[in-house]
Amino acid sequence: MSVVEREKLLEVKNLKKHFKVGRNAVLKAVDNVSFDIYKGETLGLVGESGCGKSTTGRTIIRLYDATDGTVKYDGTDVHGKKSTSELKTFNRKMQMIFQDPYASLNPRMTIKDIIAEGIDIHGLAKSSKEREERVYELLETVGLNKSHASRYPHEFSGGQRQRIGIARALAVDPDFIIADEPISALDVSIQAQVVNLMMKLQKERGLTYLFIAHDLSMVKHISDRVGVMYLGNMVELAGSDELYEEPLHPYTQALLSAIPVPDPEIERNRERIAIKGELPSPIDPPSGCRFRTRCQFATDVCASTAPKWQEAREGHWVACHIYDKEVNMGNKQ
Amino acid sequence: MKRILDVKNLNVSFHTFAGEVKAVRGVNIHLDKGESLAVVGESGSGKSVTSKAIMRLLPEKTSEIKEGQILFEGKDLARLSNREMEKIRGSEISMIFQDPMTSLNPTMTIGKQIMEGLRKHQNLSKQEAKERAINLLKLVNIPNPELRVNEYPHQFSGGMRQRVVIAIALACNPKVLIADEPTTALDVTIQAQILDLMRDLQEKTGTAIILITHDLGVVANLSQRVAVMYGGTIVETGTTDEVFYNPKHPYTWGLLASMPKLDAKDKELLAIPGTPPNLLKPPVGCPFAARCPHAMQVCTDHMPDATELSSTHQAACWLLDERAPKVEPPEAAVVGGAR
Numbered sequence: 236m237s238v239v240e241r242e243k244l245l246e247v248k249n250l251k252k253h254f255k256v257g258r259n260a261v262l263k264a265v266d267n268v269s270f271d272i273y274k275g276e277t278l279g280l281v282g283e284s285g286c287g288k289s290t291t292g293r294t295i296i297r298l299y300d301a302t303d304g305t306v307k308y309d310g311t312d313v314h315g316k317k318s319t320s321e322l323k324t325f326n327r328k329m330q331m332i333f334q335d336p337y338a339s340l341n342p343r344m345t346i347k348d349i350i351a352e353g354i355d356i357h358g359l360a361k362s363s364k365e366r367e368e369r370v371y372e373l374l375e376t377v378g379l380n381k382s383h384a385s386r387y388p389h390e391f392s393g394g395q396r397q398r399i400g401i402a403r404a405l406a407v408d409p410d411f412i413i414a415d416e417p418i419s420a421l422d423v424s425i426q427a428q429v430v431n432l433m434m435k436l437q438k439e440r441g442l443t444y445l446f447i448a449h450d451l452s453m454v455k456h457i458s459d460r461v462g463v464m465y466l467g468n469m470v471e472l473a474g475s476d477e478l479y480e481e482p483l484h485p486y487t488q489a490l491l492s493a494i495p496v497p498d499p500e501i502e503r504n505r506e507r508i509a510i511k512g513e514l515p516s517p518i519d520p521p522s523g524c525r526f527r528t529r530c531q532f533a534t535d536v537c538a539s540t541a542p543k544w545q546e547a548r549e550g551h552w553v554a555c556h557i558y559d560k561e562v563n564m565g566n567k568q
Numbered sequence: 569m570k571r572i573l574d575v576k577n578l579n580v581s582f583h584t585f586a587g588e589v590k591a592v593r594g595v596n597i598h599l600d601k602g603e604s605l606a607v608v609g610e611s612g613s614g615k616s617v618t619s620k621a622i623m624r625l626l627p628e629k630t631s632e633i634k635e636g637q638i639l640f641e642g643k644d645l646a647r648l649s650n651r652e653m654e655k656i657r658g659s660e661i662s663m664i665f666q667d668p669m670t671s672l673n674p675t676m677t678i679g680k681q682i683m684e685g686l687r688k689h690q691n692l693s694k695q696e697a698k699e700r701a702i703n704l705l706k707l708v709n710i711p712n713p714e715l716r717v718n719e720y721p722h723q724f725s726g727g728m729r730q731r732v733v734i735a736i737a738l739a740c741n742p743k744v745l746i747a748d749e750p751t752t753a754l755d756v757t758i759q760a761q762i763l764d765l766m767r768d769l770q771e772k773t774g775t776a777i778i779l780i781t782h783d784l785g786v787v788a789n790l791s792q793r794v795a796v797m798y799g800g801t802i803v804e805t806g807t808t809d810e811v812f813y814n815p816k817h818p819y820t821w822g823l824l825a826s827m828p829k830l831d832a833k834d835k836e837l838l839a840i841p842g843t844p845p846n847l848l849k850p851p852v853g854c855p856f857a858a859r860c861p862h863a864m865q866v867c868t869d870h871m872p873d874a875t876e877l878s879s880t881h882q883a884a885c886w887l888l889d890e891r892a893p894k895v896e897p898p899e900a901a902v903v904g905g906a907r
Binding site for chain 1: 763813
């Protein structure tokens with residue numbers, strides 16, 4: 236897809252989500268994050284636990300109210316005031332797939348009722364027969380069959396449950412799906428099944444995905460572009476091949492070099508960029524660049540000013556002083 | 569090399585309301601002094617049960633070692649009394665668990681938890697044990713060990729807790745260390761730190777490691793030998809190079825092919841269709857037959873024996889029989905290309 240014909244589906248601008256913890260402390264889970272998602276693409280969001288990637292996803296879909304900033308879906312503000320009916324039409328367009336297929340399905344409902352819940356709320360089926368047919372169709376789309384409809388969640392394996400979660404998300408015919416770690420609870424061979432299914436559905440239905448995960452190799456596989464988050468900030472965003480081949484931010488470089496590769500020869504001869512120390516607390520993050528306490532290139536500038544979110548190359552965004560034109564760090568790599 | 573652990577024809581069953589679950593069926597593994605063996609497989613493949621059987625940590629009421637021997641320096645651990653086993657567990661063989669959040673006692677200081685094993689097995693005085701504890705914390709790279717030793721688990725991050733768990737496991741200089749998914753609950757950068765630490769410590773102490781994991785990347789990083797488990801049996805075993813570069817079992821192919829490669833261009837992942845067998849009614853034949861793209865009639869009827877491919881490499885598959893058709897592994901399962 237060329238740059239010209241790409242149409243923005245989602246615009247996230249300076250998004251902030253702060254949580255109050257205790258009397259005077261504020262946890263800045265997401266702080267000033269901006270990115271766009273284009274129609275029909277998959278944007279991957281990676282980072283370690285506590286970096287705010289899930290909070291970003293949940294704030295976009297309005298499960299959390301944003302503290303500041305805007306999320307525009309197809310031009311309309313997600314967090315603006317909406318009447319119940321406006322909210323309803325909006326909710327139909329955006330759906331979510333959750334991480335834990337064991338906790339995200341109500342154990343007391345049959346699969347049919349779980350999948351049809353959205354259909355019922357939005358009145359998408361005129362008769363119970365139509366409702367049933369839609370459910371059967373959805374089950375088949377995700378690789379299950381009719382006979383599964385009257386069963387309960389406990390009768391299914393993890394991979395099958397995740398398929399049910401996908402069928403539920405598809406039930407209202409959404410355009411945009413946020414998948415929050417959809418495969419991390421699954422076995423390797425089952426992960427591949429679910430990822431293949433998601434890619435197939437995207438092709439068939441023109442879906443747009445926000446794919447949140449910590450498994451970098453899987454994210455690279457499914458995504459067109461990937462954003463890397465660290466401690467509530469987005470530090471780098473680029474096309475997935477470019478990001479993996481030429482990471483610019485020191486954190487991305489370290490993160491990529493930490494992934495163990497299933498190849499003994501490579502593993503034996505690999506030099507890792509070690510990240511020293513531990514993740515600082517998001518309640519009292521470091522001044523300036525948040526990664527500076529663990530960064531091997533950190534200088535005084537990094538402590539005093541937060542790096543700008545800048546386009547270092549075409550379509551390759553990074554927040555790091557190394558790529559500032561004005562500031563000369565002396566250690567260009 | 570000296571063999572320290574030899575598991576022969578291990579069979580473990582669980583008694584449930586639904587009937588007998590045959591979780592481990594005829595597993596043979598061995599471990600030499602100072603080497604590291606990885607046991608890989610999906611959930612339900614029996615890898616954790618095997619390790620718990622070696623440690624004799626299986627629930628006594630509901631499970632049973634039906635058959636087989638677990639020879640540790642000539643003693644059969646499967647037949648030891650609980651009293652005798654207590655002397656070995658934590659001192660000669662110790663274990664690292666998956667979740668550092670739940671494997672530490674939140675109401676005890678870190679120091680006390682490290683000292684517990686030392687005091688029990690080595691009859692150290694309180695003072696001596698505390699000194700050892702501080703040294704152990706230093707060994708696993710915890711900053712300010714003199715202060716940290718008096719702190720509680722909640723004051724440590726996930727990665728540091730796992731370091732503490734490793735310190736506890738190594739306290740009595742065990743001959744065998746069983747690490748059950750030691751890095752699964754951790755982030756990649758922390759995982760890299762812990763793997764480095766484990767490799768480093770193995771060089772220093774000469775402890776033999778059994779690494780239980782589902783992550784082939786971790787295996788390639790840490791182990792010299794690999795055993796691939798599926799449906800309660802070992803389907804392939806060999807040196808890490810043999811299993812990664814010359815895999816012979818279709819399940820191993822499937823595992824290797826279903827992992828996305830960082831350097832590969834977008835290809836569809838080769839998923840293994842279907843789900844693992846139900847071990848309440850384990851299949852008579854090869855456990856992988858139902859999901860295997862190359863399955864023949866004989867596969868569903870008879871369990872294949874392990875075929876010797878080299879002195880270290882074995883695979884249990886009918887395709888290796890001389891009468892079977894020649895099948896090449898799928899392209900996606902080829903690791904590292906030319907070799």
